[in-house]
Amino acid sequence: MQFNSTRQGMAWLHTWLGLxxxxxxxxxxxxxxxxxxxxEIDRWAIPETRFDPQPMPSxxxxxxxxxxxxxxxxxxxxxxxxxxxxxxxxxMTPRLELPADEYWAYTTHRDPVLRMGAGFRxxxxxxxxxxxxxxxxxxxxxxxGASVPDHHLKIGSExxxxxxxxxxxxxxxxxxxxxxxxxxxxxVALISGVWIHRKIFRELFTFRRHKSKQRxxxxxxxxxxxxxxxxxxFFAFTGLIIFVAFYYMPVTNTMLEPLHSAQQExxxxxxxxxHERAGIAAPMASxxxxxxxxxxxxxxxxxxxxxxxxxxxHVGDRNAYVSIYRAGSDRVAxxxxxxxxxxxxxxxxxxxxxxxxxxxxxxxxxxLHLQHFEHWFLRWLYVIGGLLGCACIAxxxxxxxxxxxxxxxxxxxxxxxxxxxxxxxTVTGMVIAAIAMLIANxxxxxxxxxxxxxxxxxxxxxxxxxxxxxxxxxAPVALAKSxxxxxxxxxxxxxxxxxxxxxxxxxxxxxxIKTIFTDPYWxxxxxxxxxxxxxxxxxxxxxxxxxxxxxxxxQEAGQEEIATGETAYE
Amino acid sequence: xxxxAWLTIAFVLMLLAMSWFALSLKSHWKQVTDGKPAxxxxxxxxWFCVMLSGLACLQADHASMAVLVWAMLSATAxxxxxxxxxxxxxxxxPLALFRA
Numbered sequence: 001m002q003f004n005s006t007r008q009g010m011a012w013l014h015t016w017l018g019l020x021x022x023x024x025x026x027x028x029x030x031x032x033x034x035x036x037x038x039x040e041i042d043r044w045a046i047p048e049t050r051f052d053p054q055p056m057p058s059x060x061x062x063x064x065x066x067x068x069x070x071x072x073x074x075x076x077x078x079x080x081x082x083x084x085x086x087x088x089x090x091x092m093t094p095r096l097e098l099p100a101d102e103y104w105a106y107t108t109h110r111d112p113v114l115r116m117g118a119g120f121r122x123x124x125x126x127x128x129x130x131x132x133x134x135x136x137x138x139x140x141x142x143x144x145g146a147s148v149p150d151h152h153l154k155i156g157s158e159x160x161x162x163x164x165x166x167x168x169x170x171x172x173x174x175x176x177x178x179x180x181x182x183x184x185x186x187x188v189a190l191i192s193g194v195w196i197h198r199k200i201f202r203e204l205f206t207f208r209r210h211k212s213k214q215r216x217x218x219x220x221x222x223x224x225x226x227x228x229x230x231x232x233x234f235f236a237f238t239g240l241i242i243f244v245a246f247y248y249m250p251v252t253n254t255m256l257e258p259l260h261s262a263q264q265e266x267x268x269x270x271x272x273x274x275h276e277r278a279g280i281a282a283p284m285a286s287x288x289x290x291x292x293x294x295x296x297x298x299x300x301x302x303x304x305x306x307x308x309x310x311x312x313x314h315v316g317d318r319n320a321y322v323s324i325y326r327a328g329s330d331r332v333a334x335x336x337x338x339x340x341x342x343x344x345x346x347x348x349x350x351x352x353x354x355x356x357x358x359x360x361x362x363x364x365x366x367x368l369h370l371q372h373f374e375h376w377f378l379r380w381l382y383v384i385g386g387l388l389g390c391a392c393i394a395x396x397x398x399x400x401x402x403x404x405x406x407x408x409x410x411x412x413x414x415x416x417x418x419x420x421x422x423x424x425x426t427v428t429g430m431v432i433a434a435i436a437m438l439i440a441n442x443x444x445x446x447x448x449x450x451x452x453x454x455x456x457x458x459x460x461x462x463x464x465x466x467x468x469x470x471x472x473x474x475a476p477v478a479l480a481k482s483x484x485x486x487x488x489x490x491x492x493x494x495x496x497x498x499x500x501x502x503x504x505x506x507x508x509x510x511x512x513i514k515t516i517f518t519d520p521y522w523x524x525x526x527x528x529x530x531x532x533x534x535x536x537x538x539x540x541x542x543x544x545x546x547x548x549x550x551x552x553x554x555q556e557a558g559q560e561e562i563a564t565g566e567t568a569y570e
Numbered sequence: 571x572x573x574x575a576w577l578t579i580a581f582v583l584m585l586l587a588m589s590w591f592a593l594s595l596k597s598h599w600k601q602v603t604d605g606k607p608a609x610x611x612x613x614x615x616x617w618f619c620v621m622l623s624g625l626a627c628l629q630a631d632h633a634s635m636a637v638l639v640w641a642m643l644s645a646t647a648x649x650x651x652x653x654x655x656x657x658x659x660x661x662x663x664p665l666a667l668f669r670a
Binding site: 230333364388 | 598643644645651652
C-alpha cells in the first residue's frame with residue numbers, strides 16, 4: 001500500500017478498520033447504552049419483581065436459611081465434578097450432598113431482588129491446592145426470602161449487558177476477544193478520525209442537512225464523533241482496562257498457575273485471612289452483628305453506607321471469615337472499603353487499607369465505566385453518549401456506501417450493496433431484535449419452562465431475519481439507489497415500540513398513567529417511555545426518508561427528461 | 571440549593587457556552603444574524619461559562635462525579651447547539667451579542 005500523505009494513510013485505516021469493526025462496535029455501543037438501565041429492563045421483563053429496591057436483609061434471620069436451600073447447579077456438577085474429583089481417593093459425592101464452602105450475596109441501590117450464591121467444596125479433590133468449587137446461584141425477594149424463578153431471564157442484566165462485552169458468544173471466550181480487538185481499534189479509529197478531519201473545531205457545530213446526502217451524512221458523522229469524543233475515548237479505553245488482565249495476560253490460570261496460587265497464599269497470609277480450612281467444624285457467630293460493626297466503622301470514617309457485597313468463606317469451619325463490602329453508590333471509584341471478620345468469634349480480622357494513587361486511578365477508571373453510583377442524570381447523559389456513538393458508527397456505514405455506490409454501479413461491483421445490507425442489519429435490525437425479544441417476553445406465559453431460552457432464540461432469529469430482509473431488498477444499491485429495507489425496518493421499529501408498551505400494559509396492567517401518576521414506578525415507566533420515544537424517532541425518520549426519496553426520484557425524473565431531450569436533439 | 575437546581579444551572583451554562591463558541595465562528599454567526607462576530611470576546615465568554623458550569627457541577631456532586639457530569643454535559647450541549655443551528659438558527663439571535 002502506497003500513500004501520498006499521512007492523512008491519506010490515516011483515511012484508509014479509518015475507513016477499513018471502521019467498516020470491519022464498526023459492526024461489532026455498534027453492538028457494544030447500543031447494548032452498552034441499554035446496560036445503563038439493565039436493572040430497570042429486568043423489572044420490565046420480570047413483573048414479579050416490580051417493587052422498590054431493598055437494602056441487604058438480615059443474614060441471621062433470612063439469608064442463612066436461603067443459603068442452606070441453594071443446591072449445586074446440575075449442569076455444572078455433571079460437567080466439572082468428574083474433573084475436580086480424585087477417583088482414587090473415594091466415591092464421587094452425590095450432587096446434593098456436597099458441603100458448602102462459600103456464600104455470597106450482592107445488591108445495588110437499583111436492585112429490588114437480591115442475587116446470592118454458594119460455592120460447594122469437592123470432598124476428594126484431584127487438585128488439593130485448587131480450591132475448586134461447584135456453584136449454585138439464586139435470586140430472591142429480600143422481603144420474604146422467596147426465590148424468583150430461574151427460568152425467567154433477566155433480559156437487561158443477563159442478556160443486553162453481557163452482549164455489549166461478550167456478544168454472548170461464550171465458546172472459548174471468543175466474543176470477549178472480538179470485543180477486545182474492536183475496543184482497541186476503536187481507539188485507533190478515533191485517533192485516525194481526528195487526524196483526517198480538517199476542521200475539527202471550525203466544524204464542530206456544523207450539520208448541513210440541506211446539502212447533498214453525502215455531505216450531510218459526513219457532517220453528522222463528524223459531529224456525533226467529535227462532540228462526544230471524550231466519552232467515546234474513555235469508554236473504549238476503560239472497557240479495555242476492565243478486561244486488561246483477561247485480554248493481554250490470560251496466563252494466570254494456565255502458564256503462571258503455580259505463581260498465581262503462591263501469590264494468593266502470600267496475600268492471604270499478609271492480610272491475616274485464613275487461606276485454608278482448618279478441617280474442624282465450628283458454629284458461626286452472628287453476621288448481623290458484624291454488619292452493624294462494619295457500618296459503624298464506615299460511619300466513623302465519614303463514609304456511612306449500606307452493604308453491597310457480603311461473602312462468607314470456609315463456611316462451618318473454625319477458619320471461617322466474613323468479608324463485608326460497602327455499596328459504592330455515592331462515588332465513582334469502585335472500592336468497597338472491605339472489613340473482614342472472624343466467622344466464629346465475630347472479631348475484626350482486618351480493614352482494607354486506603355488504596356494507593358495508582359490503584360485509585362484504576363478504581364476511578366473502572367468505576368466510571370461500570371457506574372455503580374447513584375446519579376440518574378449522569379446515567380441519562382451516558383445513554384446520550386452511547387447513542388451518539390451509535391449515530392456516529394451508523395453514519396460511518398452510510399457514508400461508506402454513499403461515497404462508493406455510483407462508482408460501484410458503473411463498475412458493476414456488488415461491494416456497496418453487501419456493506420449496505422450489513423449496515424441495515426446492524427443499525428435497524430439490532431433494534432428490532434431487541435424490541436422483539438421484549439415483546440416475546442410479554443407474550444410467553446410466565447410458567448413456560450425454558451422461557452428465557454425461547455426469548456434468546458427470538459432475539460437471534462429476528463436479527464437473522466432482518467439480515468435476510470436487508471439482503472433480499474438490497475438490489476437497488478448496486479444501481480446506486482437506496483435500499484428500501486432501511487425505511488421498512490425503521491417503520492417496523494416504530495410499530496414494535498408501541499406494541500411492546502401495549503403488551504406490557506395488557507399482560508401486567510401497568511400502563512403509563514399508573515406507572516407515572518397513580519402508582520409511580522419509574523423503572524417500568526422509563527422503559528415504556530424510551531420505547532415510545534424510539535417509536536417516535538423512527539416515525540420521524542420514516543417521514544424524512546420518504547421526503548428524501550421523493551426529491552431524489554424527482555431529480556432522477558428530471559435528469560431522464562434532460563437525457564431524453566438530448567437524444568431528441570440528436 | 572439542591573442538587574437538581576445546580577445541575578440545571580450547569581446545563582444551562584454549558585448550553586450558553588456552546589452557543590457562544592458556535593457564534594464566535596463566522597459561518598454560524600451568519601446563520602443567526604448579519605455582520606461579523608467579535609470572535610475573541612464571544613470565545614472568552616464561552617470559556618467563562620464552561621468554567622462556571624464546572625463550578626455548578628461541583629456544587630451538586632463529589633468532585634470525581636462532577637468531572638463526569640461536566641464532560642457529558644459539554645457533549646450533550648454541543649450536539650444540541652449543532653442541531654439548533656441546523657433547524658432553528660434564529661433561536662440563538664438573543665445571544666448574538668458583540669459584533670465586530
